[in-house]
Each structure stands twice: as structure tokens, then as C-alpha cells.
Amino acid sequence: MNQNILIGLERRAEKLVLQIPAALDSNEYTSLFNEKFAELIVRECIDWCNAHATIDGTAQKIVESIKKDFGVE
Numbered sequence: 001m002n003q004n005i006l007i008g009l010e011r012r013a014e015k016l017v018l019q020i021p022a023a024l025d026s027n028e029y030t031s032l033f034n035e036k037f038a039e040l041i042v043r044e045c046i047d048w049c050n051a052h053a054t055i056d057g058t059a060q061k062i063v064e065s066i067k068k069d070f071g072v073e
Contacts, residue, residue, distance in 0.1 A: 009044065013037035042070045 013036040017029060024032065046063050053059035067073065 005044065009037060009040045013040055039070075039072060042066060042072050046072065 013033055016036045017024075017032045020032065046066055049059045049063045049066070
């Protein structure tokens, strides 16, 4: 994956975790960060598929499968 995209996703994940109104220890922070970071990567993949969709609907089928398999709405 493009390094700039990863850096941007890391920053977004960090912001999302820091917005949680609770005191987190380092293990909780790391766990939540990893969860948010993974979710953002999956969403980036979904966005890529949607941007490169073809008329035959293959990309949409892939997107639906990704959403189902990774539990992303």
C-alpha cells in the first residue's frame, strides 16, 4: 500500500482513538488503535473497489463480500 496512504490512515486512527472520552492504558490504546487502523484500511479498499467499478458489477460484489467478511458497514 502507498506509504502516504498508510501514514494518513494512521493519523486518522489516532484521532479516532483520542476522541474516545475515557482514560486508556497503553494496552487499551494499542488495541483500539489497531482496530480503527484496520477498519480504515478495509474502508480504503472498499473505496478503491467502488472507484474502479465496472459495468458488470464485479467490484460491487467484491465490496459486499469485503463488508460482510470484515464486518464493515
